[in-house]
Amino acid sequence: MLQTLREKTSGWIATVVMGLLIIPFAFVGVNEYMSGGPATSVATVKAPPRWWTSAPAWWPVSMAWQHEDISVQDFQMALRNERQSQQAQQGEAFDARQFDAIDNKRKVLEDLIDRKVVELAARRSGVAVSDEALREAIAADPSFQVNGKFDGATYSALLRQQGLTPTTYQQRLREDMTIALVPQGLAQAEFVTDKEFEQVVSAIFETRDVTLAMLPRPAPDTAPVTDAQAQAWYQAHRSDFRKPEQVSVEYVEVDASKLPPPAVDEAELRKRYEADKGRFSTEQRLASHILIPLAAGADAAAQQAAEAQAARLAEQARAPGADFAALARAHSKDPGSAANGGELGWVSRGTMVGPFEDALFAIAKPGDVVGPIRTEFGYHVIRLNQIKGQAGKSFEEVREQLANEANREAATRHYNDIAGKLVSATLDNPDSLAAAAQAAGLQVQKAGPFSARTAPGLLANPAVLRNVFDEQQVADRTASPLIKIDDTHSLIVRVTDHSPAQDQPLQAVKEQVIAAVRADRAEKAAAARADAIVARVNKGEGLKAIADAETLQSVQIPALPRGAPLPSQKGNAALFALPAPAKGKVAVGKVKLEDGTLVVFTVDKINPGDASKMPETQREQFRQQLAQVYASADVQDYVTRTRKQFKVDVHEDRL
Incomplete structure (x- = not known):
C-alpha cells in the first residue's frame, strides 16, 4: 500500500499539484498556525x-x-x-x-x-531610557512627593490604588519616556530667528486706532402685512412654524435624599472604629528600607535565596556603626528609594502594604532594624529613623464622623437596593411602570406632552431627553434603562404618547408669521441705514462727523489690542479681519453684534507690534x-x- 502511495505521489504532475496546495497554505494555514488563532x-x-x-x-x-x-x-x-x-x-x-x-x-x-x-x-x-533616568523620573513626579521630596509610602499607595505593581508601572513609564524622547529632542532643537520673531510680534501685538458708531435698535415695524406677503413668508420659512415633536411620559424617580434616613447602629460604629483606628492617628514614622525583589511565582529555591540575602543585610544593618543608607544604595532594588539610601519619607498608617506597615509600626524605638519582612514585592529590611505625631483619637472623639460616614454608606446601599428592585421589576414587565414602582415602594409620575425645548424639571436632563426622543424608545413604548442623574439619583422613564413634528396651517400661526415679516423689515431697514453710512465714509466723509450729525452714539478707541472684548469678541474679530487701510484713507466695515446691535466702524490706523519695546x-x-x-x-x-x-x-x- 505504501509503495502504491509513493508511486502515485511521484512525478511532475504530483509536484505541480502539491505546489498549488502549498501556496494557499502558506498564506492562510501557516499564519493561522503560527499566530495560534484569529x-x-x-x-x-x-x-x-x-x-x-x-x-x-x-x-x-x-x-x-x-x-x-x-x-x-x-x-x-x-x-x-x-x-x-x-x-x-x-x-x-x-x-x-x-x-x-x-x-x-x-x-x-x-x-x-x-x-x-x-x-x-x-x-x-x-533610543532607550536608562534605569537611572527612570529612577529620577519617579522621584521627580510630584504625585509621589510629600513636602517636595519623594515619599515611598505615597508611591506604593498610589500604585495600589491603580492596581499596578512597581514592575508594571515602571515598564509603562519606560515606554512613555521612550516615546517622549524623540518629540523632546525635536522641541529642544527648535529655535526662532529674530526675523520670524519680529514678524510674529508685529502681527500678534498689533493695535488699531478705530472709530465706532452704534446704530439704535430699529423702531418696531407696524405697517400692515398683506395676505400675499404672509403667504410668501410662510412658504419660504415653513420649517420655522412647525409644531415640534412631543412626547408624554411616565417615570419613576429614585433619589437617595428622599428615601427614609437609615438608623445608626452603635455596635457597628464601634466595630468600624476598631477596624480603622489607624485612620484617626496622627503618628507618622520616618523609615528606610532595602528591597530584595521576588518575582511572582518564584520557586522555593529563589524564595530561600532572596530571604537569606535579606537576612544577611538585616544582620549587617544591626551591627554597631552600620551605614544603612550605604547598604540600601548598594543592595536595594527599589527604583524609587535606592538612590536616596532607601529613605521612604514619612509613613502614616494605611499607606503601605499590610505586612510592611505592621512591622514598621511595631518597632519600639528609632534606630531599630527589622527583617526580613515578606510582602508582594519581595523581602524588606526596615529601619525606623524617627517618630512624630500622636496616637489615635478615642471613639467618642470621632463618633460623629463615623456616624456620618455610616449614614452616607447606608443611604447609598439603600438607594442601590431600591434602584436594583426597580430595574429588576421593569425587566419583568417593561410595558408599564406601575408594578415596578410598587415593588420598589415608589410612585409613578406623569408628564407631557412636551418638546425637547419645553421639558419640565428633571426631564430636561440631556440623558433623559436623548432617551425619550429616541426613535426606538418611542416605537417600543417600553421602560428605559436606569438613567443616572448623579451617583444617588436616577430614574426610569417610559414614553406613553408621541406626536411627530408636523406643519401647522398658516391660519394657526398667522400672528407669528406677521411678527416675523415685520421683524425682517425692521432688520433690513437698519442694515440699509448702516450700508448708507458705509457708502458715505467710502466717499470721504468722516464716521465721527456722520455720527454726530445723526445723533448716533460713537467712540474713538486708540490702540485697540487684538482679542479685546471691544465692542465685543465678535466685533473685535471683525475689526482685525478688515484689511489695512490705504495710505491717507480709512478702512470701513459693519458688524452685527451678539445682542443684535449694528455697528459701523472704521480702522483709522494700524500700529504694528514692536518687539524692541517689549x-x-x-x-x-x-x-x-x-x-x-x-x-x-x-x-x-x-x-x-x-x-x-x-x-x-x-x-x-x-x-
Whole structure:
C-alpha cells in the first residue's frame, strides 16, 4: 500500500499539484498556525527591516517586516479613558451615542497608531531610557512627593490604588519616556530667528486706532402685512412654524435624599472604629528600607535565596556603626528609594502594604532594624529613623464622623437596593411602570406632552431627553434603562404618547408669521441705514462727523489690542479681519453684534507690534512660547512623515 502511495505521489504532475496546495497554505494555514488563532488587534503597524528600508510589502519579503499590534484591550482602555475625560469635561451635555460613533472611535485609534509609530521609530533608532533616568523620573513626579521630596509610602499607595505593581508601572513609564524622547529632542532643537520673531510680534501685538458708531435698535415695524406677503413668508420659512415633536411620559424617580434616613447602629460604629483606628492617628514614622525583589511565582529555591540575602543585610544593618543608607544604595532594588539610601519619607498608617506597615509600626524605638519582612514585592529590611505625631483619637472623639460616614454608606446601599428592585421589576414587565414602582415602594409620575425645548424639571436632563426622543424608545413604548442623574439619583422613564413634528396651517400661526415679516423689515431697514453710512465714509466723509450729525452714539478707541472684548469678541474679530487701510484713507466695515446691535466702524490706523519695546522677560517668554508652537508643528510633521514610511492595517470591524 505504501509503495502504491509513493508511486502515485511521484512525478511532475504530483509536484505541480502539491505546489498549488502549498501556496494557499502558506498564506492562510501557516499564519493561522503560527499566530495560534484569529488576530485580536484593531490595527497593526508594519515597518520594513532596518537593513532594507525600501523593502516591498508583498509576500514573502513582508515576512521580514517588523509588526507591532494595537490590541483590542489597549484600544478599549484608551476609549474608556477618553470617555471618562469627556464626561468629566461636558457633564450632562455628554452624548454617549455621538461618542460611540465610528468617526470618534477612529480618532481614538489614530492617536494610538501615532503613539505606536513613534515608539517603533524610537526603538529602531536605538533610543532607550536608562534605569537611572527612570529612577529620577519617579522621584521627580510630584504625585509621589510629600513636602517636595519623594515619599515611598505615597508611591506604593498610589500604585495600589491603580492596581499596578512597581514592575508594571515602571515598564509603562519606560515606554512613555521612550516615546517622549524623540518629540523632546525635536522641541529642544527648535529655535526662532529674530526675523520670524519680529514678524510674529508685529502681527500678534498689533493695535488699531478705530472709530465706532452704534446704530439704535430699529423702531418696531407696524405697517400692515398683506395676505400675499404672509403667504410668501410662510412658504419660504415653513420649517420655522412647525409644531415640534412631543412626547408624554411616565417615570419613576429614585433619589437617595428622599428615601427614609437609615438608623445608626452603635455596635457597628464601634466595630468600624476598631477596624480603622489607624485612620484617626496622627503618628507618622520616618523609615528606610532595602528591597530584595521576588518575582511572582518564584520557586522555593529563589524564595530561600532572596530571604537569606535579606537576612544577611538585616544582620549587617544591626551591627554597631552600620551605614544603612550605604547598604540600601548598594543592595536595594527599589527604583524609587535606592538612590536616596532607601529613605521612604514619612509613613502614616494605611499607606503601605499590610505586612510592611505592621512591622514598621511595631518597632519600639528609632534606630531599630527589622527583617526580613515578606510582602508582594519581595523581602524588606526596615529601619525606623524617627517618630512624630500622636496616637489615635478615642471613639467618642470621632463618633460623629463615623456616624456620618455610616449614614452616607447606608443611604447609598439603600438607594442601590431600591434602584436594583426597580430595574429588576421593569425587566419583568417593561410595558408599564406601575408594578415596578410598587415593588420598589415608589410612585409613578406623569408628564407631557412636551418638546425637547419645553421639558419640565428633571426631564430636561440631556440623558433623559436623548432617551425619550429616541426613535426606538418611542416605537417600543417600553421602560428605559436606569438613567443616572448623579451617583444617588436616577430614574426610569417610559414614553406613553408621541406626536411627530408636523406643519401647522398658516391660519394657526398667522400672528407669528406677521411678527416675523415685520421683524425682517425692521432688520433690513437698519442694515440699509448702516450700508448708507458705509457708502458715505467710502466717499470721504468722516464716521465721527456722520455720527454726530445723526445723533448716533460713537467712540474713538486708540490702540485697540487684538482679542479685546471691544465692542465685543465678535466685533473685535471683525475689526482685525478688515484689511489695512490705504495710505491717507480709512478702512470701513459693519458688524452685527451678539445682542443684535449694528455697528459701523472704521480702522483709522494700524500700529504694528514692536518687539524692541517689549520688556526683556516678556520677550524671552514669548519667544519660548513661539518655539513651543513651532516644535509642536515639527512633532506632528515628524509623525506624519514617519507614518508614510510604515504600513498601517486597520480592522474596522473590531472597533
